[in-house]
Each structure stands twice: as C-alpha cells, then as structure tokens.
Amino acid sequence: MKDKVNQDIANLCQKYSPLSSEEINYLIDYTKEIQIGEQYSGQDIFIDVWNSIQDEAIVVWHRKPLNTESLYKETVVGKIALKKDEPGPLRTLATGLPSINLYAITQEGTYIKQTSYPIHYRDKVIGVLILEESSVETSKNILDEKTQRKENISNSPSLMNLIDLLSEIVMIFNSEGILIDSNKAARDFYKEIGYMNPINQLHYDNLAIDNSRFKKVKEMEADEILTSEISFWNYFLEKKIFKDRNNQYIQILKDETSRKEVEAVIENELVTVQEIHHRVKNNLQTIVSLLRLQSRRTDSLEAKKVLNESINRVMSIATTHELLSKKNEDIINLKEVIDSIVNNLMYSFSSQRYIRVVTDINENIDLDFDLAVPVALIVNELVQNSLEHAFPENEINIADANITVKATEEDKFIQLRISDNGIGFKFVESDNMNLGLQIVTSFVKSKLNGLIVFESNKPGTLVRINFINTTNE
Template sequence: MMDNRIKRMLELVEYHTRLTDVDKEVISNLIQQIEITELHPNFDVFIDVLDSQKKSAIVVYQRPNLTDEPLYSSDLTGELINLENEPAVMRTMQIGLASKGVHATSPGGKDISQTVFPIHSEKEVVGALILESSLISDIVEKLPFAFDESSKKILEHDALNDFYNQLDHAAIIYDDMGYVSIANEPAKSLYRSIGYQNSIEGMHYDNISLDFATYEYMRYLFEVKKEQSQQHESRYLDYYLSTKIIWLPDTKRILVFINDVTKEKEQEQNIKKKSLIIQEIHHRIKNNLQTIVSLLKLQERRSQNAETKKALRESSARVLSIATTHQLLSQEIDGNVSLVDTVTSLTKNLQNLLTTKSDIEIRIEIDKSIVLYSEQLVALSLILNEVLSNAYEHAFKDKDKGIIIIKANQFQNKLTLVIKDNGEGYDVERVESSLGLKIASMYVSEALEGTLLTKSDVNGTMNKIEFTIDEE
C-alpha cells in the first residue's frame, strides 16, 4: 500500500510540478515515516505541493485519521486545491514557517482546523505537510488569549481604536503573548483578500505574519537587542507589502502597520520593462547606424574624387556621432547619460576618423554629475560633431600642435557648453554659410531651443552653446 502511495505521488509530481529528484526523495522519505510510525494518528494527514505555475496546490498524499472518523470519505489524491480557501497552506509554502490551528474550508465545504509544516529540500520549500481536524467551537474558545475581555472592550471603544480604523493601511496590535487584540478594518480586509475568511482577532502572530519572522524572534530583537522598530518590504502571493513593526515597551505589545504597495511596485516594474525595451531600441539603432557608416567608408575608399571623399567622410562622422550617443543610451536604464561620457566617446571617434595629426590635444572639463536625456543628447552630439569637425579641418592647418578645450557648467537647469581652440581663427561672417555651421546653428535653435555664440580671431575660436536641460 505504501509503495502504491509513493508511486502515485511520483506520478503526480512528475506530471504537475517541476520538482527535482532530490525533492521527490525528500517527500518519499516523509511518506515512509508517516506510514511506518503512524505519525499524527489523530489527524487526517496530507502532503500538498505547488503546481508548475505556482498558482494552486495539488494533493500528492493522503492518510485518514487513525483513531477517529476521517474527515473525508473520498480519496483527494490528485485533486487541485484552491489555496484561497486554505490560507495556512499558502502562507507556509510562501514563507516557510509553520501555521498552527488555522481555520480553513475543506474541498467539500467543511469548516476545518489546519496545522501546516513546510517541507524543505535544498533550502527551499517544496511542499507542505498538513494535519486536519474538525473545527470545534469549544476548543477555539479555550485558546489562551492573553488579554481579558474587559480590557479588550475598553480598547474597542477607545478613541485610539477609531483612529486605527480611519487609517488607509492595515494596523494590528498584538498583546504581550503575541495574540491579535485589535485589527482595524483595512487589516481585516487585507487578510480576507489572502484567504483568512474569519476575523484575525485572537489569532497568534506566528499564524498570520506575512514575512519570515516569528513572534519569539521579534521579542528577542526588542527586548534583548533593544531595537525600537523594524521596517521592511516583502512579497506575499501577488502582493508587495511594506511593513513597520513598533515595540510598545510599557505594555509589551507589538504594533504592526502594513501598507499594500503593490500598485507602486507594479508601476516600477512596468517602467523598468519599458526602459529595457528602450535600451534595446537604442542598441539596434546604434547597430544600424554603424552599418551605414561602414557603407559610407566603403564608398569613400572606392571614390577617386577628393570632394566626394570629403563629403562621405563628413557624413560618416555625423552618422557616427549619433551612433555613439545611442550606444551610450543603450547602456543606461533610466534614459539619461553623463555628458562627459558622451563627449569623451565622440572626440575619440572623431580623432580616429577625421585627422591624422596626433598632436591635437583634447581637454575635457565637464563634471560627471551633468546628465542629459536622449533627445537633447543626440542633438548636442551632432552640434559637437560639426564644431569639432570644423576645428580639426581648419583651425590647425599651419600648426603642428593644437589644443581644443571642451568645458561645461550647469546652474540649476541651465547648461553652458564652451568649445575653444587655440587655432588660426577665421572670419565668422564669411564662413557662417557653411553646411556644418548651418547644421550646428539649426540644432541649437530648434532641437535645444538655445543659443549659439561664435567668436574667432588670430588666437583661436570659441563656440558657446546655452540651453535649458530637459527634466525628462
């Protein structure tokens, strides 16, 4: 008979779950122990495991009460269990702590009492050992509640209790023995939503805590470690809960506030997902642009015309500047990039692409804290490309050495970017109609909604760009 039950368990686990061979062996050994030693003879005994989707549990073992009439006349092995009706089973599987004497509803609709122990394998909870008995009202009434009825009534009619009921989040007061003396309406509603159909008042901390701490451990933290409070976030089922636990030393009570932050967490997850999608888009754009640059370079090498070569090289630089920006954006999850990183990458690419002079020194004086979002970053990259390309091509024709300084200053949301060289200078009015300067001027005024000031003389050229940084 025992071999048949183990065989049936293995078949169900194989079909419905993702448990490993080690997990299966743990459950098999437990079944043998229950059968051979007649463990827990006064209870109907079950072993449940979560299905592969972890949305419901499946009964993989059942043994009826050995000393009294069994609760069930039929074999429930192989049945899927709605865990909303069995909060103790779900709680134990979720957090790995035992739940003792918790009210539940049987698959046949009976009111029952459940004590549930986690089944651990390789440090994970792989199932639950469930002991079930009839829920007898006189047994429930004899539970050792540490508060007396008179003090409870005073608390219930106190203004403090009214205050708790007006809170938007759950508030629970545990007495000095760890039993719930007061639970406000949001607390009752929260626990109903996760399967506790009866009132949680009178229940013990260890049966309803939704994290990994026991009542004794909390008392240890407060009384031995002298902590005043504990605060943490945890996940239970599909809920994200922010919990604050406060020690009331005068009465040795514990006050617990639970805030359901599920919507906020889901919004955070959605933002992260969208950010990852945007990152992937930037990565693909960068790859496509680099392909275009490769094709332009191929055309440049094949061309015999100097003007054509120059035009193709300048086009390559423009496309590469945009590709560089998308490369950086693909590495940032929040959609903004440090300006100094952008300028550093851009200048390296331009030095490799546009000049053969190794004695042009680039000095970048930009604080790491200055960041820009994608649209402004792409526009500024194109502007920098045109200004720097112009400097590489014209500023140092008759000089062996040169210096280009790029510096930025941010005051509140205003950014000033200066590109200055010590080259030969040029007549600004005469060359302002060049394509490169037209592109730079257009992007400053239209994309950045800023201003571009250019000054040039025999001591060099200075371009100053000013604009307002977007917050998003």
C-alpha cells in the same frame, strides 16, 4: 499500490513544481515514515507542494485516519488547494512558518481546522505537512469582529475609530505575542488572503507573512522601530513594527502592491524596448557579417562559431514564418517547428554527425505564433548548447552520444523535455550567464509564463519546461 503512490507523487511534482529529483525522492521517503507511524492516527494527513504554474498549492499525497472515518469521500490527490479556501498551507509554503489551527474549506466544501508544518530539505521548504480535523462548531467560533474587539481591548474608542480610517494595516500585539486589536484594513487584508478565523487573539507567529517569529521581535528595545519589506503571494508591503513602553508591539503594514505593479509594467515595457533594440541590432549585425563572410571568407574558427550561432537563431525564427506562409491561419504545429530546427542544427553541425538527435513530439500540439517563436528559440538554444558542449571527444564515449527532444500535452498543459547523455554542466543564474541561456530563461518566464528546471549530473543534462498552451483562448 505503494509504487503507484510514489509514482503519483513524482509525476505531480515534476509536472507542477520546480523540485529536483533529489527533493522529490526525499518527499517520497518522508511519506513512508508517516505511513508506518501511529502519530496523527485520527486525522487526515496531506502533503502539498507549490504549484508554480498556477501559483497555488497542489495535493500530492494523502493518508486517511487509521482509527476513524476520513473527512473526504473522494480522492483529492492532484487537486488544487486555493489560497482563498486554505490559507494555512499556502502561508506555510511561502513563509516556512507553521500555521496552527486555521479554519479552511475542503475541495468538497466542508469547514475544517488545519495545522500546517513546513517540510525542509537542506534549508529549503519543499512541501507542507497538513493535519486536518473536523470543525462542526466553526460557525459558532467565527465571532463577530466588533464584539470580539470590545471584549479584548480597552483602548480609547475614539482612537480606535481613527485608526480604522487608516489605509495602512495596523495590528497591536501584547507581550505574549497575542493580537489584541487590529483596524479594519488589517481585518480586510487577512480575509482577502483567506483567513476565516477572526484574527484577534491569534498569535503573531500564526499571522506573520514573512519569516519573522515573535521570539525575535520580543528582543526589541522600547521605542525601537524595525522596518522591512515583504513580498507575499501577489502582495508587496512595507512593514514597520514598534515596541511601546507598555510592552505592546504595534505593527504597521503599508500596501505597496499598486506601486510595484506600476513599476513592473514600466520595467516590462523597458525590457521589451531593449529587446527590440537588441534584436534589431543583432539582425543588422548578422546581415553585415553574412555579407562580410561572403566577401572575405574568414579563417577564424571563433568567428565562424559566433556567426553560426547567430544564423541558427535567425533560422529558428524564420522557420515559424516559413510554416505560417503555407497556412491560412495563425497556428503552427509544434512537431513541424522542432523537426525543422533539429534538421537545420544537424546541417550546421555536420562535423558532429556522431551525435544522434531524437525527437518525440506529440503530433497534435498546435501553437499560435506568439508561443511558437519563443518555443522555437528555446529549443534551438538548448539543442545547440548540447551539440557544442555536451560531448567533448576526450571526455565521453562519443559512439553513444544522444540528444532527445520530447513534448507532450494533456488538457492544454505542455511538458517539454530536452536532455542529453553528455558530461553535464553546472547552471548558475547570474549576470554572467551566456546569451543562449539568458534567452532560454527569459523567454520561458516572460513569453510562456512557464516553469523551467535544469538538472545536471553525470551523465547528462535534463531541462524541464512546463507551460499552458493558450492557443485559441
């Protein structure tokens, strides 16, 4: 039973999260410590990780209470934890801060109270530990905001009415970090991100949407203003916090999301235009180079290498067009695409026949043209990279050189794995990344809206790519 639980954790993390094998094993060991401990024996305990595919959290582990009845009738392992229903765990994953006693709604539609703690591994938040308890009095505790404001603050009504008209999010904390007033924009914002509690009377640390804590804020001098930028889920905000002479802390958040979205659209359009120019230029250069190759028969090994790489890229695109020309619809079988690419690469690297390339592709996976082209290029680049670099003859037993391309699909969720048993490599995301890896990482994110993880330890390299098949949607 324990082995199955551990395997479920590993499978869910590999399918949805960018966690490495080492980080996943740490989470599994973490659950073992909780299993044997009596701490939190009266509560449902969960571990969630970030679901990078759907931009939510996913439940990977659950321990029911040891001495009382569970809040859940059915298993929720593998279920999505939505921001709008469970703001605490999502906030903790995003900020690394605990979320204490925030109201939430379970996957079964029940009101509960949650406390969430970050799970760190080497200074990185890899998951969140969630403690849940029943909250039958929730409806009584969710007070009317206007009534609570009158009870908690004695500021001039006319001033607060004026602040309510501002589009900026205004929050006032006392010297202990307790929120004593907020304007309508603030209350609306926190409701939008899932807070079911009235935010007045919550602590600064329970409301922060960056990694700041009140202990640091309290070090401010009177009349000092701190300015910073916050990227939180799908929001982008400018933050200013001011300490007045009464030891109150006034925080103002300006929502810059719309501006950032416009900038992102412009940037994407520019990238698209640049990519078109780049591809046109490369295609023209390839044609010219091929003509020169025929006429001059260059003896330069480096020139041959560069030209062959370009030829293989063009051939991977041409493969999709060739397959489409034989069909009456804009749908291509993934196995046909990958097998054609592998055959082309093996022909191109005929001098390295000692390397065995194996494909294990679900024959029922079909892609539309918009997905097939980037997938073709991605597979071409990664297999070509392994053929070129994974098996230097003086560093590895070339008699056992293998490259594997595997693809599976379940409920439109495609998992693509390209691995080798070579010497491994260190992947560094930087401006100096070679063109092949630039193509791979860029296309996974911009064309597939997917997740890519590189794992490399001797022997071998594994690249995990997960994305949703949008064909026929």
